[in-house]
Amino acid sequence: ETGVTQSPTHLIKTRGQQVTLRCSSQSGHNTVSWYQQALGQGPQFIFQYYREEENGRGNFPPRFSGLQFPNYSSELNVNALELDDSALYLCASSSTAAKNEQFFGPGTRLTVL
């Protein structure tokens, strides 16, 4: 059984640029959630996708957008990057049978200069 994978591992961008982060969910999982974790803080919920539809969104501006594909993998897109977007971006997947247990990927460390 393959766990949650994310790419890239690290990324450096400059203000105003756009970025796409990718996540492959664990086998058999149909729900993907994205979180932003600033240094020394807990993860903050960005949004969740279930069967290719957005299924909830946290307090993030519209320049944070996402997609889920038929194979349940997912993308997080961030436009017009700001310095405060520098953080660890975590993807988590879960299954319908065990909704309350989320399996996290290793994250993508984004640095905005």
Place this chain on the structure above:
Amino acid sequence: GQSLEQPSEVTAVEGAIVQINCTYQTSGFYGLSWYQQHDGGAPTFLSYNALDGLEETGRFSSFLSRSDSYGYLLLQELQMKDSASYFCAVSDQAGTALIFGKGTTLSVSS
């Protein structure tokens, strides 16, 4: 608003028992989860409580009191590898967003 409070740091020695408390104030409540995160690593699921009472999983136990909006994680027979950050998280509906606390850094010394 939504808030979860947990201590920022806890220290203990190997073999000891530690309790990490979490109080929450959220607009909706479905369950309380606990996650462990080692430095530079992914959060990993430890436990979930939807009903009042104690859930035990090996050396770790988790407790919930819905009427008090309070829960705790109990770690027994501490080992050096337990040094990590521990987060409580509330879900307002089954399987939806997790609202995390700021985390408790546990340092275990020999």
